[in-house]
Amino acid sequence: MKILVTGGAGFIGSHVVDAYLAAGHQVTVLDDLSTGRRENLNPKAAFVEMDVADPRVRELLAAERFEVVNHHAAQVSVPLSAQDPLADLEANGRGTLNLLVAAAEAGVRRFVFISSGGAIYGEQEHLPTPEETVPRPLSPYGVHKLLGESYLPFFAQVHGLEWVVLRYANVYGPRQAPHAEAGVVAIFCSALLAGEQATIYRYDDMPQGMIRDYVYVEDVVRANLAALERGTGQIFNIGTGVPTTTLELYHTVAQAVGVEPRPRFGPPRPGDLRRSLLDVSRARRELDWQPRVSLAEGCRRTIAWLRGEG
Ligand SMILES: NC(=O)c1ccc[n+]([C@@H]2O[C@H](COP(=O)([O-])OP(=O)(O)OC[C@H]3O[C@@H](n4cnc5c(N)ncnc54)[C@H](O)[C@@H]3O)[C@@H](O)[C@H]2O)c1
CATH class of the missing domain: 3.90.25.10 (UDP-galactose 4-epimerase, domain 1)
Known part of the structure; x- marks a missing residue:
């Protein structure tokens, strides 16, 4: 498959890139290197240095015709999102929407969206927390991850874009x-x-x-491999419980x-x-995945x- 991994110069995204390449896929990384590092870039992947909120993302996707977009790029700091909520909205809200619009226009088949279990659920009584729990985010970061998730059913219904959400625990x-x-x-x-x-x-x-x-990055990577084929239209907690x-x-x-x-x-x-x-029983059942x-x-x-x- 031809796959775009955003945030592929970052901690988790770079491991996902390595695994997709090892599985024989063709990978392009889009990353603005704001927290990512050049030394994390796999030389076998193509690299585009760009902000996900940049209007040129639409040209890139139109030209490259990716089959799958795996969206790891994000402003990842909860404290920074509290200090500057608008900057978080730009990267995690508008950036995600920009990518979705570009993916829909370019006929991308599948969109894997990386979200956050801890930040979306907030403080919950029910532990381990299952996916159907009503989210109570307590930070702009959590609110904007939830916003990203919330766009997906619209893009599926109107543009036929398949989606999967992975809500990570602490990786x-x-x-x-x-x-x-x-x-x-x-x-x-x-x-x-x-x-x-x-x-x-x-x-x-x-x-x-x-x-x-706490979930080890190699386990998270296997969930990203499973999400290429399984779990369409579903949200999955990825942790250990x-x-x-x-x-x-x-x-x-x-x-x-x-x-x-x-x-x-x-x-x-x-x-x-x-x-x-996080309650990870849905991922066990539907993705045939476990930590x-x-x-x-x-x-x-x-x-x-x-x-x-x-
Ligand atoms: N680390 C965790 O425990 C954890 C938990 C829940 C969710 N997540 C999510 O996993 C993903 C990866 O996080 P990570 O821990 O690897 O962090 P990271 O900072 O190492 O990776 C994020 C990558 O995105 C890039 N990036 C940031 N803003 C960008 C923008 N506007 N345009 C293009 N690229 C941009 C950064 O340069 C970096 O390479 C994020 O979506 C994060 O929210 C992480």
């Missing part, structure tokens, strides 16, 4: 930079490898820290590095969710990569 692994949504794993790994302490942000009534669902406190994560990383855990503690940052955990890499194994592999061994 971690090699190439992750500490700025991103789930940067905590990258932050802990880098700090502990450098012999430094890292801070666990926590609410007073949660001494172990927040609860999160396994709850992990920040303190447990700290201990797991410390063990993988081989140091004593000596965390500092600090108050929660504005907008920090207390709990986020395979445990947190301990994923942290070991991430540390090995940071040490230059992987």
